[in-house]
Amino acid sequence: xxxxxxxxxxxxxxxxxxxxxxxxxxxxxxxxxxxxxxxxxxxxxxxxxxxxxxxxxxxxxxxxxxxxxxxxxxxxxxxxxxxxxxxxxxxxxxxxxxxxxxxxxxxxxxxxxxxxxxxxxxxxxxxxxxxxxxxxxxxxxxxxxxxxxxxxxxxxxxxxxxxxxxxxxxxxxxxxxxxxxxxxxxxxxxxxxxxxxxxxxxxxxxxxxxxxxxxxxxxxxxxxxxxxxxxxxxxxxxxxxxxxxxxxxxxxxxxxxxxxxxxxxxxxxxxxxxxxxxxxxxxxxxxxxxxxxxxxxxxxxxxxxxxxxxxxxxxxxxxxxxxxxxxxxxxxxxxxxxxxxxxxxxxxxxxxxxxxxxxxxxxxxx
Amino acid sequence: xxxxxxxxxxxxxxxxxxxxxxxxxxxxxxxxxxxxxxxxxxxxxxxxxxxxxxxxxxxxxxxxxxxxxxxxxxxxxxxxxxxxxxxxxxxxxxxxxxxxxxxxxxxxxxxxxxxxxxxxxxxxxxxxxxxxxxxxxxxxxxxxxxxxxxxxxxxxxxxxxxxxxxxxxxxxxxxxxxxxxxxxxxxxxxxxxxxxxxxxxxxxxxxxxxxxxxxxxxxxxxxxxxxxxxxxxxxxxxxxxxxxxxxxxxxxxxxxxxxxxxxxxxxxxxxxxxxxxxxxxxxxxxxxxxxxxxxxxxxxxxxx
Ligand SMILES: Nc1ncnc2c1ncn2[C@@H]1O[C@H](COP(=O)(O)OP(=O)(O)OP(=O)(O)O)[C@@H](O)[C@H]1O
Ligand SMILES: [Mg+2]
Numbered sequence: 286x287x288x289x290x291x292x293x294x295x296x297x298x299x300x301x302x303x304x305x306x307x308x309x310x311x312x313x314x315x316x317x318x319x320x321x322x323x324x325x326x327x328x329x330x331x332x333x334x335x336x337x338x339x340x341x342x343x344x345x346x347x348x349x350x351x352x353x354x355x356x357x358x359x360x361x362x363x364x365x366x367x368x369x370x371x372x373x374x375x376x377x378x379x380x381x382x383x384x385x386x387x388x389x390x391x392x393x394x395x396x397x398x399x400x401x402x403x404x405x406x407x408x409x410x411x412x413x414x415x416x417x418x419x420x421x422x423x424x425x426x427x428x429x430x431x432x433x434x435x436x437x438x439x440x441x442x443x444x445x446x447x448x449x450x451x452x453x454x455x456x457x458x459x460x461x462x463x464x465x466x467x468x469x470x471x472x473x474x475x476x477x478x479x480x481x482x483x484x485x486x487x488x489x490x491x492x493x494x495x496x497x498x499x500x501x502x503x504x505x506x507x508x509x510x511x512x513x514x515x516x517x518x519x520x521x522x523x524x525x526x527x528x529x530x531x532x533x534x535x536x537x538x539x540x541x542x543x544x545x546x547x548x549x550x551x552x553x554x555x556x557x558x559x560x561x562x563x564x565x566x567x568x569x570x571x572x573x574x575x576x577x578x579x580x581x582x583x584x585x586x587x588x589x590x591x592x593x594x595x596x597x598x599x600x601x602x603x604x605x606x607x608x609x610x611x612x613x614x615x616x617x618x619x620x621x622x623x624x625x626x627x628x629x630x631x632x633x634x635x636x637x638x639x640x641x642x643x644x645x646x647x648x649x650x651x
Numbered sequence: 652x653x654x655x656x657x658x659x660x661x662x663x664x665x666x667x668x669x670x671x672x673x674x675x676x677x678x679x680x681x682x683x684x685x686x687x688x689x690x691x692x693x694x695x696x697x698x699x700x701x702x703x704x705x706x707x708x709x710x711x712x713x714x715x716x717x718x719x720x721x722x723x724x725x726x727x728x729x730x731x732x733x734x735x736x737x738x739x740x741x742x743x744x745x746x747x748x749x750x751x752x753x754x755x756x757x758x759x760x761x762x763x764x765x766x767x768x769x770x771x772x773x774x775x776x777x778x779x780x781x782x783x784x785x786x787x788x789x790x791x792x793x794x795x796x797x798x799x800x801x802x803x804x805x806x807x808x809x810x811x812x813x814x815x816x817x818x819x820x821x822x823x824x825x826x827x828x829x830x831x832x833x834x835x836x837x838x839x840x841x842x843x844x845x846x847x848x849x850x851x852x853x854x855x856x857x858x859x860x861x862x863x864x865x866x867x868x869x870x871x872x873x874x875x876x877x878x879x880x881x882x883x884x885x886x887x888x889x890x891x892x893x894x895x896x897x898x899x900x901x902x903x904x905x906x907x908x909x910x911x912x913x914x915x916x917x918x919x920x921x922x923x924x925x926x927x928x929x930x931x932x933x934x935x936x937x938x939x940x941x942x943x944x945x946x947x948x949x950x951x952x953x954x955x
Contacts, residue, residue, distance in 0.1 A: 293755045297741075304743035376739030380800065383703050383733050384756035385725060640721055642707040644666060650705045 286389035294386060294394020295401070298368075302402060315356065316409050322352055323413045327420070330576070340576040342420030343552065347581030349417065350431055353410050354438065354545055358471065360406060361439050362463035365399035365446035367456040369637065374456060379650055388637035392447070396630060399443040404436060422576065427550050431582075434548045434619060438541045441626035442467060448629035451636040470622075474540040481533035488526045489596075495520055527596060534593040538618035539625075546585035547615035552577050589614045654681040654730065654807035655717035656839035657702060662711030664697055671697040672708070673863035679839045679856075681807065684830055686850040687843040688946075689860035690954055695843040696736060698860070699810050702841070703733035716808045729757075732801030736812040740785040746772060746796055747781045750803060757804040767803055774829070775799040790817045798826070809833060811842040815849055827853045851946045861954040874949045882942040883922055886911035888935035896934045900925070913942070
């Protein structure tokens, strides 16, 4: 495998793709949809009476990013799922295999072309991302990390689709299976997590304890109310059931949406002072939405971290908002996805290796 | 004689139940054109795939340009050119770009690849089509381009699978000339074809295969003349005298036609003897030629 060989294949694939012509329409439609959604998100954010107008970008960016991922997951399979068996059907694969290009050159070159094309789609969203940053509240670091993770996820999907095109003889089958793979990664992980959670139901016994006077004081309970609360409280033992999501969280980890949201660096949380000021305002009947709490990436990221946390540490669905300090899920998910993509690439190269010993039934070499 | 040509001994290859190649021996020397002939399904394409480093044989010894196509595929690829019977071309690519890409894939330096592409386009009479998309070429033009592709890196072994199918008569003549020239320059050319007439004029040696096995390997001037009677056509200035002489000699002949008289003879010796006798009898013979060609006769005899 050489750089020159990979470049030869990738250039050739790129050239043929570009000349095929459809890409213009696809790119135009892609940008139009995302532009429309950005505008709609901005308008709906404007409707909210936000106390802090400088955070509008957070919501728009989060929504946009998740949509970009969703649409890209639909586009990327088409870029790679017919790459190898399409060449075989057209009769151009064997003549490529007898050149001095190695199987690795061909596999990596084809992946580079498919992945590179998907990155063009990502690059097209950058103006919209810049707009979000202008709207405010989106740190540059977050954009960098999110873009990198997005690129890696698309590479994984491209590699999986490419692998299917190398394994299967027919382009239609590999096309369908590539989409099934995407569904397995998105909906499949969600469903298996749901089923897994159901299996972890357990009953537990807990004792509710009474607050101490000091705790009440800390919570700002007026001094005259404290004795009656303390007197009226008796500690009790109760039995209930709960799901131990901390045992099956890993089923959800490879989900691209989970990986992306969790990998996005959390926005700095409210300081104690800010929180106090807000509580005070709310007590006076002034209700202001904090747009940071509505950050789609943050909400999703915090909830999956909460799922990973054992109940003894205050885990479970209850701790969604406070979960920011919990252990992250994305390194596992992203690691799994990238390893999966790497394995798929290796398998692709293996299937492209010639001379061939075993041919799939009924498949001619040339 | 520069290269080492092709040596194949006892190659076998099966596809599941089908024994495509059951034992082929073949030697193709540098500087010679070796024809591979046999009925449909005889295993010619399969053998060429083995030689072209695409298929692993189940058994047997193979050397292409002195290297083993299984364990030394890259060395073989650097020295071998292969033009398959059916192949595809990339859409939306011009002939010139296509050949330049093939050159790059063969690791020619970029300027050399370009130069070679221009050279080959002229050779293949495709210079006028150099900058049109390949998918607009006619079938024969595509066939020529496919052959040209195999020559990009000036291989010392050239494997051609039915290169003449779809070619017009002029292109076929040109193909013959080209292959002859390549062979004279020291290339070992292996060509599978069903066009026995073409091969008879081109090939130095011929390997007959039938049902996956080599059934004969001969120099073209030493083809088995065979034990079966073959048709010959005789023509004389005086057809009546010829007819009378043939009848007198008890020769198995047909009724005269405008083209002459057909007789059935067994072997070249019989033909020579008959001709000498006719001349001695004073018959003004102008031509005596075997019908269908020697190669065809040998083919029909060897592959039943
Ligand atoms: N990939 C394959 N799978 C199953 N059978 C195959 C495969 N390739 C070839 N065969 C079988 O092997 C036999 C030899 O095929 P091959 O293509 O080598 O014949 P051929 O001599 O080139 O014939 P033709 O003159 O028609 O081109 C045939 O019976 C064919 O059906
Ligand atoms: Mg064939």
